[in-house]
Amino acid sequence: MEQKSKVSILVVPFPAQGHLNQLLHFSLLLSSRGFPVHYAATPTHVLQAKSRLQGWNPSSLHSIHFHSLPIPQFPNPPPDQNSTIKFPSHLFPAFKAFINIRAPLSSLLQTLSSASTRLVIVHDPLSSFAGKEADSLPNAESYNFQCLGAFFQLSFPQVSESFAELLRAHDLVLPARDSCRTKEFVEFVNRNYYDKEKSESSTIINTCMKLEGEFLELLRHEPDFVGKKIFAIGPVNPIAIPEGGHRHECLYWLDKQPEGSVLYLSFGSTTMLSENEVEQVAIGLVQSRQRFIWVLKSADRGNIFAEEAKETSSKLPPGFEKEVEGRGIVIRDWAPQLDILAHKSTGLFMSHCGWNSCMESLSMGVPIAAWPMHSDQPANALLVTKYLKVGVMVREWDRREELVMAKDIVEAINKIMVYDEGKEIKQRINTLGEAVRAAVSDGGFSNAALESFIAHITRC
Known part of the structure; x- marks a missing residue:
C-alpha cells in the first residue's frame, strides 16, 4: 500500500503572468524544503508559467507536480494598442473560461486528499473557489496568497480611518479606485471570486517588513485579517541568480x-x-x-x-x-x-x-x-x-x-x-x-515568516 504524504501542497494561481510567476516561485521555495508540491492551472497557463521561469535552475521544475486541468476553448482577441484605457480587457475571455477549472480541480483535490495526511491549498484571491472546494475535505486547509502589496490591499474595499491617518502623515494621496480598474472587472470579481465568508485562517503576502512594515501592521487590524495569521515572506523571487546555462x-x-x-x-x-x-x-x-x-x-x-x-x-x-x-x-x-x-x-x-x-x-x-x-x-x-x-x-x-x-x-x-x-x-x-535581500536570508524577517508558515502547516 502506498504511504501517505504527511503534508502535500496544492497551489492554484490566477491565469495572468504576474500571478502565475509569483506562485511558481513560492512553489519552488516549498519544494526546496522537501514538500510534495502540486501546481494546477489550465494547460496553456502551466506551459506559460514553466516557459517564463527565471532565477532558478531549469531542473528545479522537476520537483513540482504540474497538473494541466482542462477548460473549454475561449476567444483569444488581441490587445487594443491605442485604447485610452490601459486595463487588459482583452484577457476577459481567458479569465471567464478559467472558472471552468473548478470541476476538474475538485477531482484533483479528492485524489490528493486521499494520499495525504494533510492537504494544504494555497490559492490566489481570484482563485478563491479552490478554498471553497477544500472546505468539504476533512484533512484540507486553505491559505490565501496575495500577489499584491499591503499598501494596495489597505485601499480595498474602503480606506479605514487608521490608514487615512497614516496616508496624511506621509502626505500621500491614493489614486481613485474606480480610475484603476474597469467596472466590468469589478463586477466579474464580485460575481465569481470574492467570497465574503472566507474560510482561510491565514494569508501569505509577497512583501516584507522592510518595505511595508507600517502597512502590514495596519493590515492585521483590518476586518478581513483580524484573528488571522499574516506571513510576509517576500520577495519570493530569487535574489541570487544561478550562473551557467543559457544566457540571453x-x-x-x-x-x-x-x-x-x-x-x-x-x-x-x-x-x-x-x-x-x-x-x-x-x-x-x-x-x-x-x-x-x-x-x-x-x-x-x-x-x-x-x-x-x-x-x-x-x-x-x-x-x-x-x-x-x-x-x-x-x-x-x-x-x-x-x-x-x-x-x-x-x-x-x-x-x-x-x-x-x-x-x-x-x-x-x-x-x-x-x-x-x-x-x-x-x-x-x-x-x-x-x-x-x-x-x-x-x-x-x-x-x-x-x-x-x-x-x-x-x-x-x-x-x-x-x-x-x-x-x-x-x-x-x-x-x-x-x-x-537580508530579509529572506537566515535570520531575516521574511525568512522567519516562511519558517513560521512551514511550522504551522506541519504542526501536530
Missing part, C-alpha cells in the same frame, strides 16, 4: 557596459504602449543619450502560444535603430528581467510598477521610473516614489489621459542618471535592496 544575448551586451549605466524599459505583460507613446519613448531615448534595453512587445493574449499571438503592431520610428546602434537594444520577445535587474550594469528600471516588477527591482537595488497603467500599479508607483523615495514618476496618475512627451521621459531618466538628486535615490535603493 542582451546579457553579453550588458557585460560590456559600465556599472549602473543602462536603462531597462519594460511595461509588463498585460498592456502595451500606444503608437504615439512608442514614438515619444523612442525620441526620448535618442535625446537622453543613455544606454538602454527596451522590451517592446505586444501584450499577452489569453493564450500566448496561439499562432495569432505572435503578431506585434509596435513599430519604431524610421531611422531609430540606426540612431541608437551600439547604445541600445530592443527586445521583441520575452526578456530575462531578473537577470537584467541583477546585472551590475543596470542603473534604472522604467516600469509599469506591477507588484512583481516592483519586488524584483527593489530586491536587486535598482531605482524605478514609474509609469503605471492600471489596477494596483498607480498605488505601487506612489509607494515606490513618494513613500520609499527610491524612484521618480514619469507621469502622474491624474494625467493618465495625456500623452507622455519625450521631454518628460528624458526628465525622468535624468533625475536618476544625471542630476544630483539621483545620487540620493541610488543611495537609498542600495540600502533598501540590501535590507530586502
Whole structure:
C-alpha cells in the first residue's frame, strides 16, 4: 500500500503572468524544503508559467507536480494598442473560461486528499473557489496568497480611518479606485471570486517588513485579517541568480557596459504602449543619450502560444535603430528581467510598477521610473516614489489621459542618471535592496515568516 504524504501542497494561481510567476516561485521555495508540491492551472497557463521561469535552475521544475486541468476553448482577441484605457480587457475571455477549472480541480483535490495526511491549498484571491472546494475535505486547509502589496490591499474595499491617518502623515494621496480598474472587472470579481465568508485562517503576502512594515501592521487590524495569521515572506523571487546555462544575448551586451549605466524599459505583460507613446519613448531615448534595453512587445493574449499571438503592431520610428546602434537594444520577445535587474550594469528600471516588477527591482537595488497603467500599479508607483523615495514618476496618475512627451521621459531618466538628486535615490535603493535581500536570508524577517508558515502547516 502506498504511504501517505504527511503534508502535500496544492497551489492554484490566477491565469495572468504576474500571478502565475509569483506562485511558481513560492512553489519552488516549498519544494526546496522537501514538500510534495502540486501546481494546477489550465494547460496553456502551466506551459506559460514553466516557459517564463527565471532565477532558478531549469531542473528545479522537476520537483513540482504540474497538473494541466482542462477548460473549454475561449476567444483569444488581441490587445487594443491605442485604447485610452490601459486595463487588459482583452484577457476577459481567458479569465471567464478559467472558472471552468473548478470541476476538474475538485477531482484533483479528492485524489490528493486521499494520499495525504494533510492537504494544504494555497490559492490566489481570484482563485478563491479552490478554498471553497477544500472546505468539504476533512484533512484540507486553505491559505490565501496575495500577489499584491499591503499598501494596495489597505485601499480595498474602503480606506479605514487608521490608514487615512497614516496616508496624511506621509502626505500621500491614493489614486481613485474606480480610475484603476474597469467596472466590468469589478463586477466579474464580485460575481465569481470574492467570497465574503472566507474560510482561510491565514494569508501569505509577497512583501516584507522592510518595505511595508507600517502597512502590514495596519493590515492585521483590518476586518478581513483580524484573528488571522499574516506571513510576509517576500520577495519570493530569487535574489541570487544561478550562473551557467543559457544566457540571453542582451546579457553579453550588458557585460560590456559600465556599472549602473543602462536603462531597462519594460511595461509588463498585460498592456502595451500606444503608437504615439512608442514614438515619444523612442525620441526620448535618442535625446537622453543613455544606454538602454527596451522590451517592446505586444501584450499577452489569453493564450500566448496561439499562432495569432505572435503578431506585434509596435513599430519604431524610421531611422531609430540606426540612431541608437551600439547604445541600445530592443527586445521583441520575452526578456530575462531578473537577470537584467541583477546585472551590475543596470542603473534604472522604467516600469509599469506591477507588484512583481516592483519586488524584483527593489530586491536587486535598482531605482524605478514609474509609469503605471492600471489596477494596483498607480498605488505601487506612489509607494515606490513618494513613500520609499527610491524612484521618480514619469507621469502622474491624474494625467493618465495625456500623452507622455519625450521631454518628460528624458526628465525622468535624468533625475536618476544625471542630476544630483539621483545620487540620493541610488543611495537609498542600495540600502533598501540590501535590507530586502537580508530579509529572506537566515535570520531575516521574511525568512522567519516562511519558517513560521512551514511550522504551522506541519504542526501536530
